[in-house]
Amino acid sequence: xxxxxxxRMANDxxxxxxxxxxxxxxxxxxxxxxxxxxxPRMRRQIAGHVAxxxxxxxxLAREAIASLPxxx
Amino acid sequence: MHVDTFVRGKGRFLVTEYVPTTEKVxxxxxxxxxxxxxxxxxxVGAQTRRTENVxxxxxxxxxxxxxxxxxxxxxxxxxxxxxxxxxxxxxRAQITDRVQPGVVYTTFHFPESGANVxxxxxxxxxxxxxxxxxxxxxxxRVTQPSAWQRRHSEFDRRQQALLDQAVHAGAGEGVGEPAx
Numbered sequence: 001x002x003x004x005x006x007x008r009m010a011n012d013x014x015x016x017x018x019x020x021x022x023x024x025x026x027x028x029x030x031x032x033x034x035x036x037x038x039x040p041r042m043r044r045q046i047a048g049h050v051a052x053x054x055x056x057x058x059x060l061a062r063e064a065i066a067s068l069p070x071x072x
Numbered sequence: 073m074h075v076d077t078f079v080r081g082k083g084r085f086l087v088t089e090y091v092p093t094t095e096k097v098x099x100x101x102x103x104x105x106x107x108x109x110x111x112x113x114x115x116v117g118a119q120t121r122r123t124e125n126v127x128x129x130x131x132x133x134x135x136x137x138x139x140x141x142x143x144x145x146x147x148x149x150x151x152x153x154x155x156x157x158x159x160x161x162x163x164r165a166q167i168t169d170r171v172q173p174g175v176v177y178t179t180f181h182f183p184e185s186g187a188n189v190x191x192x193x194x195x196x197x198x199x200x201x202x203x204x205x206x207x208x209x210x211x212x213r214v215t216q217p218s219a220w221q222r223r224h225s226e227f228d229r230r231q232q233a234l235l236d237q238a239v240h241a242g243a244g245e246g247v248g249e250p251a252x
Contacts, residue, residue: 012197019089033198
């Protein structure tokens with residue numbers, strides 16, 4: 001899957017959770033969704049993208065991805 | 073399970089924000105295409121197209137408002153090309169004020185109309201439910217179906233001919249006869 005698609009999907013998830021009054025809840029919500037529903041290959045790819053600067057990712061999504069344990 | 077109380081408490085309400093679509097109209101794609109169903113065909117019609125229901129709906133048509141039709145020189149029953157950022161297809165026009173100016177509508181019960189060729193890849197973040205209700209398009213009068221539709225119809229004609237051949241060849245042995 002192209003990294004642009006992953007960035008768009010992560011940002012879309014972020015737009016939903018941005019409505020959470022507490023920032024920590026939003027970050028946890030995004031991280032939780034990605035951890036539960038993304039394939040390990042997708043998680044590895046997006047984690048690699050964040051490590052490389054995370055171009056195109058919104059703040060919330062970037063923070064959420066950085067908080068995830070490294071995928072196996 | 074829910075005797076006396078609900079196991080997870082009463083309903084949990086969340087604040088959500090409106091998230092607008094990224095699909096926008098512009099000068100090149102000034103109309104919004106929305107797709108839908110009609111009662112007499114079920115989903116993509118794989119089952120109902122084989123029934124007499126086709127007497128009510130035997131073709132997907134592009135519904136457009138008289139104002140949009142006039143601007144484009146489109147008359148009732150004309151072939152119209154529908155172009156989006158994703159692709160293009162050709163349908164016959166149905167002029168009606170059931171749709172607002174600026175909005176066009178079609179059903180997706182027939183494969184040759186290819187509504188999914190023009191809809192975008194956008195989908196819901198949680199369920200991946202595709203965004204089939206909002207596609208920016210342009211509509212122009214054309215003289216014939218698009219290239220892919222002509223390929224599709226040629227392919228379909230060949231498959232039907234092969235099926236007929238197989239049915240005839242196997243008729244003596246009962247092959248190809250529907251059971252029951």
